[in-house]
Amino acid sequence: MIELIKKYINNIGLPRLIITLLFIGICVTAIIIGLPVGLLASDVIRRFGMFGVLALAMVPAIQCGTGPNFALPIGIICGLLGSLMTIEFGLTSPVLGYGFISAVLISLPFAIISGWLYGILLNKIKGSEMLVATYTGFSIVSFLQIGWVTLPFTHPEMRWPIGKGLRVTVSLESTFGGVLNRLWGINVGGVYIPTGLLLFFIGCCWLVWLFSRSKSGIEMITAGANPKFAAAAGINVDKNRIIGTILSTIIGAIGIIVYSLSFGFLQLYLAPLYMAFPAVAAVLIGGASTSKVKISHVIIGTFLFQGLLTVALPVANQMFPEGNLSEVLRMIVQNGIILYALTKMGGES
Amino acid sequence: MAEEYVLQMKNIQKEYYGNKVLKGVNLSVKKGEIHGLIGENGAGKSTLMNILFGMPVIHSTGGYSGNIYINSKKVDIKSPFEAMKIGIGMVHQEFMLIPNFTITENIKLNREITQDNLISKVFKSERLKTLNSSAMAEDARKALHRVGLNIDEWVTIAGLPVGYMQFVEIAREIDKTGIKLLVFDEPTAVLTESEASNLISAMKRLAEAGIAILFITHRLSEVISAADNITVLRDGELVAVKAKKDTDVIELAEIMVGRKVDLKSKSEQSRKYKDKEVILEIKDLQVDMPGERVKGVDLGIYKGEIFGIGGLAGQGKVGIANGIMGLYPSKGEVFFKGKKLDLNNTRGAINKGLAFVSEDRRGMGLLLDHSLELNIVITTMQNKGKFLKRFGIFSQLDNKEIREYANKMIKDLDIRCIRPQQLTRQLSGGNQQKVCVARALTLNPEVLFVSEPTRGIDIGAKKLVLDLLVKLNTELGMTIIMTSSELVELRSICDRIAIISNGKVEGILKPSNSDREFGLMMAGEYRRMQREEATIND
Numbered sequence: 001m002i003e004l005i006k007k008y009i010n011n012i013g014l015p016r017l018i019i020t021l022l023f024i025g026i027c028v029t030a031i032i033i034g035l036p037v038g039l040l041a042s043d044v045i046r047r048f049g050m051f052g053v054l055a056l057a058m059v060p061a062i063q064c065g066t067g068p069n070f071a072l073p074i075g076i077i078c079g080l081l082g083s084l085m086t087i088e089f090g091l092t093s094p095v096l097g098y099g100f101i102s103a104v105l106i107s108l109p110f111a112i113i114s115g116w117l118y119g120i121l122l123n124k125i126k127g128s129e130m131l132v133a134t135y136t137g138f139s140i141v142s143f144l145q146i147g148w149v150t151l152p153f154t155h156p157e158m159r160w161p162i163g164k165g166l167r168v169t170v171s172l173e174s175t176f177g178g179v180l181n182r183l184w185g186i187n188v189g190g191v192y193i194p195t196g197l198l199l200f201f202i203g204c205c206w207l208v209w210l211f212s213r214s215k216s217g218i219e220m221i222t223a224g225a226n227p228k229f230a231a232a233a234g235i236n237v238d239k240n241r242i243i244g245t246i247l248s249t250i251i252g253a254i255g256i257i258v259y260s261l262s263f264g265f266l267q268l269y270l271a272p273l274y275m276a277f278p279a280v281a282a283v284l285i286g287g288a289s290t291s292k293v294k295i296s297h298v299i300i301g302t303f304l305f306q307g308l309l310t311v312a313l314p315v316a317n318q319m320f321p322e323g324n325l326s327e328v329l330r331m332i333v334q335n336g337i338i339l340y341a342l343t344k345m346g347g348e349s
Numbered sequence: 350m351a352e353e354y355v356l357q358m359k360n361i362q363k364e365y366y367g368n369k370v371l372k373g374v375n376l377s378v379k380k381g382e383i384h385g386l387i388g389e390n391g392a393g394k395s396t397l398m399n400i401l402f403g404m405p406v407i408h409s410t411g412g413y414s415g416n417i418y419i420n421s422k423k424v425d426i427k428s429p430f431e432a433m434k435i436g437i438g439m440v441h442q443e444f445m446l447i448p449n450f451t452i453t454e455n456i457k458l459n460r461e462i463t464q465d466n467l468i469s470k471v472f473k474s475e476r477l478k479t480l481n482s483s484a485m486a487e488d489a490r491k492a493l494h495r496v497g498l499n500i501d502e503w504v505t506i507a508g509l510p511v512g513y514m515q516f517v518e519i520a521r522e523i524d525k526t527g528i529k530l531l532v533f534d535e536p537t538a539v540l541t542e543s544e545a546s547n548l549i550s551a552m553k554r555l556a557e558a559g560i561a562i563l564f565i566t567h568r569l570s571e572v573i574s575a576a577d578n579i580t581v582l583r584d585g586e587l588v589a590v591k592a593k594k595d596t597d598v599i600e601l602a603e604i605m606v607g608r609k610v611d612l613k614s615k616s617e618q619s620r621k622y623k624d625k626e627v628i629l630e631i632k633d634l635q636v637d638m639p640g641e642r643v644k645g646v647d648l649g650i651y652k653g654e655i656f657g658i659g660g661l662a663g664q665g666k667v668g669i670a671n672g673i674m675g676l677y678p679s680k681g682e683v684f685f686k687g688k689k690l691d692l693n694n695t696r697g698a699i700n701k702g703l704a705f706v707s708e709d710r711r712g713m714g715l716l717l718d719h720s721l722e723l724n725i726v727i728t729t730m731q732n733k734g735k736f737l738k739r740f741g742i743f744s745q746l747d748n749k750e751i752r753e754y755a756n757k758m759i760k761d762l763d764i765r766c767i768r769p770q771q772l773t774r775q776l777s778g779g780n781q782q783k784v785c786v787a788r789a790l791t792l793n794p795e796v797l798f799v800s801e802p803t804r805g806i807d808i809g810a811k812k813l814v815l816d817l818l819v820k821l822n823t824e825l826g827m828t829i830i831m832t833s834s835e836l837v838e839l840r841s842i843c844d845r846i847a848i849i850s851n852g853k854v855e856g857i858l859k860p861s862n863s864d865r866e867f868g869l870m871m872a873g874e875y876r877r878m879q880r881e882e883a884t885i886n887d
Contacts, residue, residue: 215730215737215744221719222727228713232676232705233728234696292718 013287015341016300023308030315038190040311046181047306049197050262053204054255054275055282055302057248062293063212064244065224065237066122068283070133072276073141074114075252082107083257083266084170088155092175099176100261107253115249119242130290134276141273148268170266177264197262204251205295211247212295220244224291255279277338281305284341309334354421355380355529355561356401356437361415363396363407363585370396371413371585378530383552383562385576387569387605389661389836389871393585394565398532402432402439419529436529438522440536444514448507453482453489455506456521461485492520495558496551512544516551523555531555532563537571549575567661569598569605569872581605598878602868606836628652628828629796634681636665636672643668644852645681650796650830655822657843658832661871665852666832667708670798674698674705676713685796699732704794706785708801708832714785715773722755722769724784729791758787762817779810786817797821800832815842836867848875 009017031037054072061069069075083103086092091106092099118136125132149165158170171177183196211217223230223240230237256275260266283293286301309330316329356378363371371393378384388394399406400413403426407413417424419435426432446455462485463478489502498516506514515536522531533552537545545568552575556562566572572579573593581589581604589604629650636643643665650656660666672679675695683690691697707713716724726736736751737744755769762783766776773784782802789797799818803811819842821827833839839846840860848855850873858866869875 210745213746215734218723218727218746219731222716222731225716225718226713228709229716231695232674232707232713234699234732 015285016287016304019285019304019308019337019340023304023311026308026311026315030311033315033318035314035318040314042190042192044303044307044310045191046194046197046262047310048303049180049194049201050259051278051282051306052201052298052302053251053258054279055286055298056201056204056208056295057251057255058279058283058288059208059212059293059295059298060220060244060247060251062283062288062291063217063224064220064241064247065227065291066241066245067129067133067290068280068288069245069248069252070130070276070280071118071137071140072248072252072279073137073272074118075111075249076256076272076275077140077144078107078110078114078249079103079253079256080260080266080268080272081110082253083172083260084151084153084158084166087158087170087175088153090155097176098179099172100179100257103176103257104254107257108250111250111253112246115246116242118249119245122245123238123241137276138273141270145269166268168267168269168271170268172260172264172266176261179261180258181262194262197258200258204254205298208251209295216243278305278334281338281341285337305337308337353380354378355382355419356563357416357418357421358397358401359416359418361397361400361413361417363393363400363413365410369585371400373415374582374585374587376580376587378561378563380529380561381556381559382578383556383564383576385572385579386563386565386582387567387572387579387601388582389605389834392582392605394582395534396585397582398439398534398565400426401437401532402426403428433525436525436527438525438528438531440515440518440522440531440533444518446506446514446517449505451503451505452493452500452517452520453486453502455517456489456492456502456524457485458521460525462488488524489520492524493517495523495555496520497547497554510544512540512547515540515544515548519551519555523560528560530561530563532565534565535567536564537566537568545571567872569601569869569874570877572601573598598872598874599865599869602872602874603863603865606864606868606871626652628686629830630684631669631673632682632684634669634672634679634683636668636677636679638665638668638671638677641665641668641671642852643672643679643849646849646852646854648847648854648857650828651844652828653822653826654844655818655829655831655842657839657846658830658849659834659836659839659846659867659871660849660855662834664849664873666834666849667800668852669849670705670800670830670832671707674703674798676705696732699728699792702793702795703798704728704789704792704796705798706782706789706800706802708804710778710781710785710804715781717774718772720770721759721764721766721773721776721784722751724773725755725758725787725791726751728788732792754791758791762787763813777810778806779814782806782810782814783817786814790821794827796828796830798830798832801834802831803833803835803838811838818842836871840867850875 030040057072057075058068061067085106086099086103091102096102121136122129151166153159153166157174158166160167180196180200181194185195186193212221219235220240220243222233223235223237224244227237282301282305283297284301285304286297286299288294288297288301312333313330316333317325354377356376358374358376361371361374362369374393374397376397386394401417405428408427417426424435426435447458450458462481464481466479469477469479486502493500493502496516496519498513498520500513506517509517522528536548540548549571552562552564564572564576577593579591579593579596579601580587581601583605627649631646631648634643634646640663646669658666658669668677671677673683673690675693675698679692681692683692685701685703690701711717716727730736736747736754738747752769758764759766759769764780764783764787766780773781776784802814802818806814815838818829818831822829831839831843843860845857845859847857848867848870850870855870855873855875858870866875869878
């Protein structure tokens with residue numbers, strides 16, 4: 001009996017099990033202390049769709065053997081640039097998804113070029129990808145601090161009314177804010193389902209899944225799974241690592257556009273700095289390891305991570321009403337989950 | 350027992366996972382004796398030494414049976430530290446020295462001579478004492494003198510010639526007080542001839558001083574010149590103990606290799622390569638494969654033969670196939686069917702009709718966390734674009750075709766698995782090997798390189814794998830180049846066998862040649878003996 005339970009737990013993976021139990025526990029607490037269930041559920045679903053694509057960006061990176069893409073801010077910056085240019089040039093007609101499609105298209109060349117350059121860097125530092133990636137992300141975000149001030153954007157919605165540079169947050173109210181959320185959105189018993197957003201996320205997952213079953217995808221996965229084997233099969237390992245990095249950067253760019261769209265604002269300056277960690281933590285909780293990942297890990301992981309975060313905060317606020325603890329608690333919960341996920345990098349067995 | 354034995358090992362037996370590697374070995378070394386221990390790779394030499402030193406690998410795999418006596422007192426050595434305390438020292442094949450420390454510091458490492466200082470007196474702590482450098486230097490000088498190394502003791506290790514490092518290792522061992530037995534584990538492998546002869550004279554001096562020496566080596570001429578008595582191991586069994594005066598290199602070679610070749614020899618079968626068309630010609634091939642360097646090999650391989658490449662580990666036999674397949678940087682010329690083959694280009698070699706089953710099965714040969722069926726088809730898929738459904742520039746795996754093909758291979762090669770989707774990690778060694786062979790066959794190659802096809806798989810499976818190779822050769826006319834450390838295997842299925850020694854071809858033999866010739870070639874003594882005979886005849 002105990003053997004059976006052990007085997008079962010092994011199959012699910014201890015981290016996933018613990019987070020799931022915690023999530024269920026907090027949900028029950030939320031109901032007991034009388035938080036509005038419908039609102040919470042809507043929020044969980046919205047955040048799931050909103051973060052999903054960012055977490056999906058980890059898949060090609062892990063598959064091609066460079067490990068979780070801690071340099072996700074590179075892709076994020078590309079996506080932000082695409083969005084800003086869309087607003088600047090006014091490419092926000094309904095045909096272009098009020099700017100959503102144009103933002104994605106504009107960010108693509110940036111993502112491809114920066115992903116390619118970053119891939120070359122990764123090939124030179126094999127073995128210490130994760131640490132280098134983290135600091136590459138930090139550096140690029142810091143570098144763009146100058147960029148946001150000096151880039152010649154002129155659109156009044158983005159600039160500070162007085163002085164130079166872009167605002168810290170740029171509202172997407174008049175452009176593509178909430179476009180996907182509203183698309184075919186329905187209300188089921190007080191729970192709002194952002195159908196478009198979810199479909200877009202699932203569609204992205206499907207495309208990545210299809211890629212992983214194509215000749216190029218198999219080639220990339222082989223290069224990542226066993227470089228020596230790949231070399232013996234006549235596969236160019238370095239080239240495939242670059243391809244994986246480019247793909248990850250592209251998905252990261254699309255991911256931040258979807259995120260901003262659902263959030264309603266573009267967040268510039270320091271906001272992208274720690275964006276990689278929730279995404280990495282999500283796939284790790286989902287059951288991925290630093291060398292193996294499935295699409296299901298992304299979906300399960302994003303749901304658990306975002307769900308936990310969304311529900312835990314109001315519960316905690318309710319339990320410790322004194323002072324303004326909510327931001328502090330958010331940090332504790334989020335970083336706690338990330339830390340836990342990073343210590344359990346082994347993944348599902 | 351009139352004579353005093355420093356070391357006696359009696360009826361030592363050891364099993365690794367049900368695989369007997371030592372089958373009742375006895376070994377006795379007298380005081381002041383140099384005792385040679387020889388045997389092929391896998392004969393059990395290292396296991397025996399691991400037992401003597403109480404290495405953790407022995408105790409974590411269930412210990413051993415038999416008794417060890419030091420100075421006629423029974424001992425039970427549980428760790429290398431205990432071995433050291435009893436007075437057994439080891440000179441390693443790879444140097445265990447710290448490059449940036451001086452010779453003295455290396456010799457005295459962790460046995461430093463210390464003296465009190467103010468702080469250590471106040472805190473009454475051993476660990477805070479000051480090093481007594483002059484006393485340490487004195488000891489180091491003495492030890493260096495004893496091994497006959499004329500060098501200053503304050504020189505750092507980094508930058509010393511390799512031969513000197515070996516002497517520093519020896520000096521460190523004899524500096525330990527109460528050293529009774531010194532084990533030299535293939536000490537001459539990395540030395541030049543003159544360094545090796547220096548080493549041997551140092552060994553003799555130490556033996557005269559009363560230290561017993563156990564000398565493990567492959568080089569038969571050295572063991573003859575150095576040792577008083579020689580123990581020969583083969584397949585975990587003690588086959589002979591000879592006094593030096595009663596034996597010679599040739600006899601030792603014969604004993605070391607000799608075994609009954611019971612698998613039916615293949616040379617009698619109808620040969621398809623009578624016209625001797627050369628399919629693969631190798632000229633001055635040099636491969637930079639760490640640990641298996643190839644230093645200029647010339648070979649011609651006939652179409653339709655099974656060609657064996659043998660030799661001891663580290664001599665370069667494994668590097669040949671790896672070099673031709675472009676897995677390690679290589680130089681030289683290789684002609685395949687008369688056309689020059691692009692070296693250092695794996696894809697090119699595969700597409701021309703060469704295939705390779707790697708010796709590193711788990712490392713290079715398999716995607717352990719992917720399915721058996723994917724492992725079988727992947728190389729062909731990537732290089733020939735098969736097993737795919739095409740949609741313009743997009744492609745998708747053709748699951749149905751892959752499944753059907755994998756099932757056919759599973760049936761043809763008799764791969765024991767639950768289903769084609771099973772991860773290769775879960776298969777046994779023999780079945781993993783069959784998956785590797787299946788992948789190579791899927792490429793439909795004209796020449797198949799197979800390296801160490803039976804390494805790490807059990808005896809029943811070994812025979813199946815070898816039979817499979819013969820079947821491929823006779824039924825499909827495939828030219829097979831098999832690299833193996835197991836001479837008996839090569840002799841059972843190959844038409845010709847090249848023996849590689851020191852990165853070069855020592856000679857090419859037929860399976861029917863004598864044990865003596867194989868033994869001499871493996872030990873790299875064949876050419877030297879021939880040269881000597883030639884000079885005598887002059």
